[in-house]
Amino acid sequence: MILYYNMTINELQDNIIDEFSMFDDWMDKYSLLIDLGNSLHPLEDKDKKPQNIIEGCQSRVWLNAEMKDGLVVYRGESDALLVKGIVSLLIKVLTNHTPDEIIGTELYFIEKIGLREHLSPTRSNGLLAMIKQMKLFALAFKARG
């Protein structure tokens, strides 16, 4: 089990890349993604407010963020399991970091682990919009100081 505390965003990304690189077969990669999706703590109904929905053409993503001790904490969910798996990875990478760290981050791990297709704008699964929204939350927290 990898400990995620006190790691930089890029260290966390590299960790995920390592974890996925153990599998050559796409089936195993997707099985891991499904496991991640299943283990993502579900959002409470009260957090599934309409204003937290990022509507995609194919699937929905809910995203919430709050500040705790100067760090942004994200929570999210999706109605599609594979998308939920990616949501859990994004949360793992970006949560518990300062707004500045989040704003300045380039998320390269998705491409490296071979899941770039989920981010294609034509997939319309709400993920691309979710990444944008995660950064917007960070920007808003920063502006609020």
Add this chain to the structure above:
Amino acid sequence: MNNQELQKIRADFPILQEKIYNKDLIYFDNGATTQKPRCVVEKIEEGYYYTNANIHRGVHFLSQKATEAHEAARSTVAEFIHAAKREEIVFTRGTTEAINLVASSFGYAFCKSGDEIIISVMEHHSNIVPWQMLCERKGLKLRVIPMNELGELDLDAYKLLLNQHTRLVSVAHVSNVLGTINPVKEIIEIAHKQNIPVLVDGAQAVPHIAVDVTELDADFYVFSAHKIYGPTGIGVLYGKEKLLNAMPPYQGGGEMISIVTFEKTTYNELPFKFEAGTPDYIGSTALAEALHYVQGIGIEKIAAHEHELLTYGTKRLMEIEGMRIIGTSKAKSSVISFLVGNIHPYDLGMLLDKLGIAVRTGHHCAQPLIDSLGMPGTVRASFAFYNSKEEIDTFITSLKRIVIMLS
């Protein structure tokens, strides 16, 4: 269709020999668009290489030749759907543009505030939004025919919707989500008793079943070339001559005029009145080629083979635990929408793709229908005559494997 015939047909479609992620492509997304036989693509190439000249205006040899090919294509389309006159065939960019043309032009001529347009709950967005736009523009009301749990339109409810305010009924011949073949002949008969014209969206019908607009007595019938093995970007509006003549042009420009002065312009006759600008004369000849190809095999033979695929596919899908087929009308074309347990359609579609199988997932551009069913969407497998039972077997094996992964 025996195996030998099927293999011969499949050889006409180079894409069916392709591999996706190192697996044989299984293309079950024919409801979205169909693949093209070699002869259609060759027709496009031939047109651009050897007969390209702007039509209807040049005095020179090539222009004449291109004009003849384009007008012969119009005749082919007219014959294919059994239109009484070739002038009743208007080339458009597709089904969507054809419906927009009628909504705009028929709406301008015949609709006023307080009037009503009837559509059905199973319409594609392209047979909803143009009417909503007309409603907003002129203060009309949109009425919707409901359906039963099998996915069949409720004709009793339909009869009750018709009244003296109804200006037009616009319904799909075949539902792109449910596969239901709607009783359009009956729908038209009922409307005609009150002198109300009917538009039939034939996008999902023309490739799969024999269509005779004269026998149906349809007032408008529309479809797209790309769904019947032809090129993208061209489609057809059939309209009864009397109606088309009474409607103003949809767009202005070249081709659609008779005499232009700065004071006044008089319009050309049918069908040119509705074909502003240089038409897609390469596309029209390629569409005609596609229709000849379909005629070569025979629409009855196509329908029989696809029905076999539908029956076999349905039976095999039902082997899977938690399988729910959406749309179980008795009259059904080769479209199967389904869900398995609580698995999201996106997850199924993504993993099927990884196994080389192309299906459609989501709301299929029929959001109101999907919402009314209370679903996040469906997975849709839609078959064409080049698909086989062996492909269905592979699809089922793959699906079973995926369901285990996702459960």
